Amino acid sequence: xxxxxxxxxxxxxxxxxxxxxxxxxxxxxxxxxxxxxxxxxxxxxxxxxxxxxxxxxxxxxxxxxxxxxxxxxxxxxxxxxxxxxxxxxxxxxxxxxxxxxxxxxxxxxxxxxxxxxxxxxxxxxxxxxxxxxxxxxxxxxxxxxxxxxxxxxxxxxxxxxxxxxxxxxxxxxxxxxxxxxxxxxxxxxxxxxxxxxxxxxxxxxxxxxxxxxxxxxxx
Ligand SMILES: *Cc1c(COP(=O)(O)O)cnc(C)c1O
Numbered sequence: 535x536x537x538x539x540x541x542x543x544x545x546x547x548x549x550x551x552x553x554x555x556x557x558x559x560x561x562x563x564x565x566x567x568x569x570x571x572x573x574x575x576x577x578x579x580x581x582x583x584x585x586x587x588x589x590x591x592x593x594x595x596x597x598x599x600x601x602x603x604x605x606x607x608x609x610x611x612x613x614x615x616x617x618x619x620x621x622x623x624x625x626x627x628x629x630x631x632x633x634x635x636x637x638x639x640x641x642x643x644x645x646x647x648x649x650x651x652x653x654x655x656x657x658x659x660x661x662x663x664x665x666x667x668x669x670x671x672x673x674x675x676x677x678x679x680x681x682x683x684x685x686x687x688x689x690x691x692x693x694x695x696x697x698x699x700x701x702x703x704x705x706x707x708x709x710x711x712x713x714x715x716x717x718x719x720x721x722x723x724x725x726x727x728x729x730x731x732x733x734x735x736x737x738x739x740x741x742x743x744x745x746x747x748x749x750x751x752x753x
Pocket of ligand 1: 727742
């Protein structure tokens with residue numbers, strides 16, 4: 535079952551790469567495993583997946599011990615991080631994709647762990663979303679570059695929810711333009727319904743949950 539869904543996702547990635555003249559190896563598939571347990575994650579690992587995305591620090595702190603033997607796995611935090619959870623987060627995640635304030639960057643740096651980070655950028659006016667305003671990105675990027683324990687990979691964004699993949703394209707284009715302005719490489723963008731568009735617009739990391747694991751239970 536998982537293997538079949540993975541094959542379908544890989545075919546979509548392959549086709550999007552072919553259409554846009556990109557190498558498959560330039561796109562990292564992150565399996566978004568929030569609300570799925572260690573057994574499902576292990577199955578994904580055994581199928582060759584190495585990058586996992588989790589939204590909730592607390593939830594993943596509970597699962598991480600069961601996955602300790604998956605030594606090649608890299609865990610990305612893709613949900614909002616409160617600054618009082620930076621210490622726990624820096625112990626269990628290798629990549630924090632949701633840095634959106636200088637304070638959060640400083641706290642992560644102070645944890646003493648070497649971490650890879652991305653800046654989450656908010657490109658729409660939805661109140662509920664976290665993420666830095668584009669105007670605040672220059673100072674934030676500079677702040678992170680001054681943190682010896684943090685390595686800035688790039689930018690991440692979550693466009694407003696819609697099931698129309700094309701509606702995400704302008705957001706992906708804006709993230710690409712911002713990444714060029716700041717000379718960062720990584721672009722984490724695209725989810726189950728719109729990752730082909732993201733790949734066409736330069737995504738280096740796509741975050742795919744439902745298309746790999748099936749529907750999540752409602753929270
Ligand atoms: C849940 C989530 C995803 C995965 O969404 P799917 O539609 O299930 O692929 C990707 N990115 C973020 C930030 C998420 O919270």
